[in-house]
Amino acid sequence: MLNPVERGAKSSRTVVDKFELCGSAVVITTGGIGGNIEAVKKAWPVDRLGPKVPESFVIGVPAHVDGRMIDIAESAGAHIINRDRMWHYTEGLQNWNPIWPEHGIRVLPAPSSLWLDATGKRLPPFLYPGSDTLATLKYICGTGYDYTWFILDQTIIAREFALSGSEQNPDLTNKSIWQVLVNRIFSTKGTVPVQNFQKHGKDFVVRDNLADLVAGMNELARSVGGPELDYTQLLQGRADHADPQRAELLARQPEPDRAGAPAAGPQMRAADCRAHEPVDT
Numbered sequence: 001m002l003n004p005v006e007r008g009a010k011s012s013r014t015v016v017d018k019f020e021l022c023g024s025a026v027v028i029t030t031g032g033i034g035g036n037i038e039a040v041k042k043a044w045p046v047d048r049l050g051p052k053v054p055e056s057f058v059i060g061v062p063a064h065v066d067g068r069m070i071d072i073a074e075s076a077g078a079h080i081i082n083r084d085r086m087w088h089y090t091e092g093l094q095n096w097n098p099i100w101p102e103h104g105i106r107v108l109p110a111p112s113s114l115w116l117d118a119t120g121k122r123l124p125p126f127l128y129p130g131s132d133t134l135a136t137l138k139y140i141c142g143t144g145y146d147y148t149w150f151i152l153d154q155t156i157i158a159r160e161f162a163l164s165g166s167e168q169n170p171d172l173t174n175k176s177i178w179q180v181l182v183n184r185i186f187s188t189k190g191t192v193p194v195q196n197f198q199k200h201g202k203d204f205v206v207r208d209n210l211a212d213l214v215a216g217m218n219e220l221a222r223s224v225g226g227p228e229l230d231y232t233q234l235l236q237g238r239a240d241h242a243d244p245q246r247a248e249l250l251a252r253q254p255e256p257d258r259a260g261a262p263a264a265g266p267q268m269r270a271a272d273c274r275a276h277e278p279v280d281t
Helices: 037-042 068-075 133-142 154-160 177-185 192-200 210-223 231-236 246-251
Strands: 057-059 092-094 104-108 114-117 148-153 204-207 267-271 274-276
Touching (some): 057 104, 148 154
16 A cells, blocks of 8 residues: 655554465564664663663664564464664764654764763773674663764764664665775865765864864753763763774874864764664563
8 A cells, every 4th residue: 555654654553354374383583673762672682781771762774663562472372582682873863864764864973972871981992883783782781871972073073973774875785986086085074975964964063173072061961861971071082093904094084183173073973862673582
Protein backbone atom coordinates (compact mmCIF):
# COMPACT_ATOMS: atom_id res chain seq x y z
CA MET A 1 0.00 0.00 0.00
CA LEU A 2 1.43 3.35 -1.04
CA ASN A 3 1.81 5.61 1.97
CA PRO A 4 3.66 8.79 1.01
CA VAL A 5 4.92 10.80 3.98
CA GLU A 6 7.18 13.77 4.32
CA ARG A 7 10.88 13.26 4.81
CA GLY A 8 11.68 12.69 8.47
CA ALA A 9 8.19 11.42 9.40
CA LYS A 10 7.03 7.92 10.28
CA SER A 11 5.25 5.83 7.69
CA SER A 12 2.01 4.02 8.47
CA ARG A 13 2.00 0.97 10.74
CA THR A 14 -1.61 0.11 9.98
CA VAL A 15 -2.13 -3.64 9.49
CA VAL A 16 -3.64 -4.29 6.05
CA ASP A 17 -3.49 -8.10 5.90
CA LYS A 18 -2.09 -11.21 7.56
CA PHE A 19 -0.27 -14.33 6.40
CA GLU A 20 0.70 -17.75 7.73
CA LEU A 21 3.70 -19.93 6.89
CA CYS A 22 4.24 -23.52 7.98
CA GLY A 23 7.28 -25.75 7.76
CA SER A 24 9.46 -28.18 9.65
CA ALA A 25 11.77 -25.27 10.40
CA VAL A 26 11.09 -21.56 9.98
CA VAL A 27 13.69 -18.80 10.06
CA ILE A 28 12.23 -15.38 10.92
CA THR A 29 14.23 -12.29 9.99
CA THR A 30 12.63 -9.95 12.48
CA GLY A 31 14.99 -7.02 12.38
CA GLY A 32 16.13 -5.24 15.53
CA ILE A 33 14.78 -2.69 18.00
CA GLY A 34 16.90 0.35 17.18
CA GLY A 35 13.98 2.54 16.15
CA ASN A 36 12.12 1.93 19.42
CA ILE A 37 13.79 3.85 22.25
CA GLU A 38 11.61 2.37 24.98
CA ALA A 39 12.47 -1.16 23.82
CA VAL A 40 16.17 -0.24 23.84
CA LYS A 41 15.93 1.10 27.39
CA LYS A 42 14.03 -1.97 28.55
CA ALA A 43 16.72 -4.28 27.13
CA TRP A 44 19.66 -2.15 28.30
CA PRO A 45 22.46 -4.38 29.70
CA VAL A 46 22.90 -2.76 33.11
CA ASP A 47 25.09 -5.66 34.25
CA ARG A 48 27.66 -4.85 31.57
CA LEU A 49 27.25 -1.11 31.02
CA GLY A 50 26.21 0.05 34.47
CA PRO A 51 22.92 1.20 36.00
CA LYS A 52 22.72 4.55 34.18
CA VAL A 53 20.47 4.04 31.17
CA PRO A 54 20.77 7.01 28.76
CA GLU A 55 17.76 9.28 28.57
CA SER A 56 18.40 10.70 25.12
CA PHE A 57 19.47 9.03 21.91
CA VAL A 58 19.85 9.81 18.27
CA ILE A 59 18.61 6.97 16.11
CA GLY A 60 20.64 5.25 13.42
CA VAL A 61 17.85 3.15 11.91
CA PRO A 62 14.37 3.90 10.48
CA ALA A 63 11.26 3.95 12.69
CA HIS A 64 10.04 0.61 11.33
CA VAL A 65 12.94 -1.11 13.12
CA ASP A 66 10.80 -1.21 16.24
CA GLY A 67 11.04 -4.81 17.47
CA ARG A 68 7.40 -5.50 16.72
CA MET A 69 8.19 -8.64 14.74
CA ILE A 70 10.27 -9.98 17.64
CA ASP A 71 7.20 -9.83 19.88
CA ILE A 72 5.06 -11.46 17.20
CA ALA A 73 7.59 -14.25 16.77
CA GLU A 74 7.74 -14.80 20.53
CA SER A 75 3.95 -14.99 20.78
CA ALA A 76 4.03 -17.63 18.04
CA GLY A 77 6.40 -19.77 20.11
CA ALA A 78 9.85 -18.57 19.14
CA HIS A 79 12.50 -18.56 21.87
CA ILE A 80 14.18 -15.14 22.04
CA ILE A 81 17.79 -15.03 23.27
CA ASN A 82 20.40 -12.32 23.81
CA ARG A 83 17.93 -9.47 24.07
CA ASP A 84 20.61 -7.27 25.59
CA ARG A 85 23.16 -7.83 22.81
CA MET A 86 22.96 -4.38 21.25
CA TRP A 87 25.52 -2.24 19.50
CA HIS A 88 25.54 1.50 20.20
CA TYR A 89 27.89 3.96 18.56
CA THR A 90 29.09 6.75 20.83
CA GLU A 91 29.84 9.40 18.20
CA GLY A 92 26.37 10.40 17.00
CA LEU A 93 25.00 13.74 15.80
CA GLN A 94 21.45 14.89 15.15
CA ASN A 95 20.87 14.95 11.42
CA TRP A 96 19.90 18.49 10.47
CA ASN A 97 17.99 17.07 7.48
CA PRO A 98 16.53 13.81 8.89
CA ILE A 99 15.19 10.94 6.83
CA TRP A 100 13.33 9.40 9.80
CA PRO A 101 12.39 10.73 13.27
CA GLU A 102 15.34 11.54 15.59
CA HIS A 103 17.69 10.54 12.78
CA GLY A 104 21.30 10.37 13.91
CA ILE A 105 24.48 10.35 11.83
CA ARG A 106 27.62 8.70 13.11
CA VAL A 107 30.89 10.59 13.07
CA LEU A 108 33.81 8.57 11.68
CA PRO A 109 36.49 10.14 13.84
CA ALA A 110 40.24 10.24 13.48
CA PRO A 111 42.78 10.77 16.26
CA SER A 112 43.41 14.52 16.40
CA SER A 113 40.18 15.71 18.05
CA LEU A 114 40.27 16.43 21.78
CA TRP A 115 37.54 14.23 23.30
CA LEU A 116 36.02 15.38 26.58
CA ASP A 117 33.14 14.03 28.62
CA ALA A 118 30.27 16.29 29.66
CA THR A 119 32.13 17.41 32.79
CA GLY A 120 35.18 18.50 30.80
CA LYS A 121 37.41 15.56 31.67
CA ARG A 122 39.42 14.00 28.91
CA LEU A 123 38.47 10.42 28.12
CA PRO A 124 41.05 7.86 29.37
CA PRO A 125 43.97 7.11 27.03
CA PHE A 126 42.60 3.79 25.77
CA LEU A 127 39.29 5.36 24.72
CA TYR A 128 40.34 7.08 21.54
CA PRO A 129 37.76 8.16 18.94
CA GLY A 130 36.62 5.15 16.97
CA SER A 131 38.42 2.70 19.24
CA ASP A 132 36.75 0.53 21.93
CA THR A 133 33.09 1.44 21.45
CA LEU A 134 31.56 -0.62 24.28
CA ALA A 135 34.18 0.50 26.81
CA THR A 136 33.60 4.09 25.73
CA LEU A 137 29.84 3.68 26.11
CA LYS A 138 30.29 2.29 29.63
CA TYR A 139 32.53 5.21 30.55
CA ILE A 140 30.09 7.80 29.17
CA CYS A 141 27.16 6.24 31.04
CA GLY A 142 29.24 6.35 34.20
CA THR A 143 29.54 10.14 33.98
CA GLY A 144 25.79 10.51 34.48
CA TYR A 145 25.34 12.40 31.21
CA ASP A 146 24.35 11.34 27.70
CA TYR A 147 26.86 13.26 25.60
CA THR A 148 30.52 14.10 25.10
CA TRP A 149 32.44 16.82 23.27
CA PHE A 150 34.79 16.74 20.31
CA ILE A 151 37.03 19.84 20.26
CA LEU A 152 38.69 20.51 16.92
CA ASP A 153 39.59 23.29 14.52
CA GLN A 154 38.98 23.87 10.83
CA THR A 155 42.20 22.17 9.76
CA ILE A 156 41.27 18.99 11.62
CA ILE A 157 37.66 18.94 10.46
CA ALA A 158 38.65 19.47 6.82
CA ARG A 159 41.08 16.55 6.82
CA GLU A 160 39.71 14.12 9.40
CA PHE A 161 36.01 14.65 10.00
CA ALA A 162 33.83 12.18 8.11
CA LEU A 163 30.20 11.15 8.41
CA SER A 164 28.65 7.71 8.01
CA GLY A 165 26.08 6.91 5.32
CA SER A 166 25.81 7.05 1.55
CA GLU A 167 23.92 10.35 1.63
CA GLN A 168 26.81 11.95 3.53
CA ASN A 169 29.44 10.70 1.08
CA PRO A 170 28.30 11.53 -2.47
CA ASP A 171 31.87 11.48 -3.78
CA LEU A 172 32.23 7.85 -2.73
CA THR A 173 28.77 6.75 -3.86
CA ASN A 174 29.40 8.43 -7.22
CA LYS A 175 32.67 6.45 -7.45
CA SER A 176 34.45 9.63 -8.43
CA ILE A 177 38.18 9.67 -7.72
CA TRP A 178 38.27 13.33 -8.72
CA GLN A 179 35.58 14.29 -6.21
CA VAL A 180 37.37 12.33 -3.48
CA LEU A 181 40.62 14.18 -4.18
CA VAL A 182 38.95 17.60 -4.32
CA ASN A 183 36.75 17.12 -1.24
CA ARG A 184 39.02 15.11 1.03
CA ILE A 185 42.63 15.78 0.10
CA PHE A 186 42.82 19.32 -1.25
CA SER A 187 39.82 20.97 0.41
CA THR A 188 40.37 23.34 3.33
CA LYS A 189 36.68 23.20 4.27
CA GLY A 190 35.90 19.50 4.29
CA THR A 191 33.19 17.74 2.33
CA VAL A 192 29.95 19.56 1.51
CA PRO A 193 27.89 17.36 3.90
CA VAL A 194 30.32 18.18 6.72
CA GLN A 195 30.08 21.88 5.88
CA ASN A 196 26.28 21.63 6.01
CA PHE A 197 26.44 20.09 9.47
CA GLN A 198 28.64 22.95 10.63
CA LYS A 199 26.13 25.47 9.28
CA HIS A 200 22.87 23.79 10.28
CA GLY A 201 23.60 21.09 12.84
CA LYS A 202 22.22 21.60 16.34
CA ASP A 203 25.20 19.76 17.80
CA PHE A 204 27.83 22.14 16.45
CA VAL A 205 29.22 25.27 18.05
CA VAL A 206 31.57 27.23 15.80
CA ARG A 207 33.53 30.19 17.17
CA ASP A 208 36.76 32.01 16.31
CA ASN A 209 38.40 31.77 19.75
CA LEU A 210 38.42 29.43 22.72
CA ALA A 211 36.66 31.74 25.17
CA ASP A 212 33.68 32.22 22.85
CA LEU A 213 33.68 28.51 22.07
CA VAL A 214 33.36 27.59 25.75
CA ALA A 215 30.54 30.12 26.16
CA GLY A 216 28.69 28.57 23.23
CA MET A 217 29.26 25.05 24.55
CA ASN A 218 27.90 26.04 27.95
CA GLU A 219 24.80 27.55 26.37
CA LEU A 220 24.12 24.29 24.58
CA ALA A 221 24.91 22.24 27.70
CA ARG A 222 22.37 24.21 29.72
CA SER A 223 19.69 23.42 27.16
CA VAL A 224 20.08 19.68 27.85
CA GLY A 225 20.66 19.92 31.59
CA GLY A 226 24.42 19.40 31.35
CA PRO A 227 27.18 20.95 33.45
CA GLU A 228 29.01 24.10 32.46
CA LEU A 229 32.67 23.87 31.54
CA ASP A 230 35.48 26.06 32.79
CA TYR A 231 37.66 27.87 30.29
CA THR A 232 40.82 26.51 31.92
CA GLN A 233 39.68 22.91 31.38
CA LEU A 234 40.00 23.33 27.64
CA LEU A 235 43.26 25.25 27.97
CA GLN A 236 44.77 22.30 29.81
CA GLY A 237 43.52 19.79 27.25
CA ARG A 238 45.81 19.00 24.37
CA ALA A 239 45.08 16.57 21.58
CA ASP A 240 47.72 13.89 21.10
CA HIS A 241 48.69 13.09 17.56
CA ALA A 242 48.99 9.46 16.61
CA ASP A 243 51.90 8.14 14.57
CA PRO A 244 49.97 7.07 11.47
CA GLN A 245 51.14 5.28 8.40
CA ARG A 246 51.94 7.61 5.51
CA ALA A 247 48.71 6.80 3.66
CA GLU A 248 46.63 7.71 6.73
CA LEU A 249 48.54 10.94 7.21
CA LEU A 250 48.02 11.88 3.57
CA ALA A 251 44.32 11.06 3.52
CA ARG A 252 42.95 11.89 6.93
CA GLN A 253 45.31 13.41 9.46
CA PRO A 254 46.62 16.99 9.29
CA GLU A 255 50.19 17.90 10.09
CA PRO A 256 50.62 18.31 13.87
CA ASP A 257 49.80 21.84 14.96
CA ARG A 258 48.54 23.59 18.04
CA ALA A 259 44.74 23.49 17.96
CA GLY A 260 43.48 27.03 18.08
CA ALA A 261 46.40 28.56 16.21
CA PRO A 262 45.16 31.33 13.88
CA ALA A 263 46.20 29.40 10.79
CA ALA A 264 44.19 26.42 11.93
CA GLY A 265 40.86 28.18 11.49
CA PRO A 266 37.96 28.57 13.93
CA GLN A 267 37.35 26.32 16.89
CA MET A 268 34.30 24.06 16.75
CA ARG A 269 32.46 21.51 18.80
CA ALA A 270 30.45 18.39 18.15
CA ALA A 271 28.26 16.90 20.88
CA ASP A 272 28.17 13.13 20.76
CA CYS A 273 24.83 11.73 21.79
CA ARG A 274 24.51 7.97 21.43
CA ALA A 275 23.52 7.06 17.90
CA HIS A 276 22.26 3.57 18.34
CA GLU A 277 22.01 0.73 15.87
CA PRO A 278 21.41 -2.44 17.90
CA VAL A 279 22.27 -5.69 16.19
CA ASP A 280 19.39 -8.02 15.47
CA THR A 281 18.37 -10.22 18.36
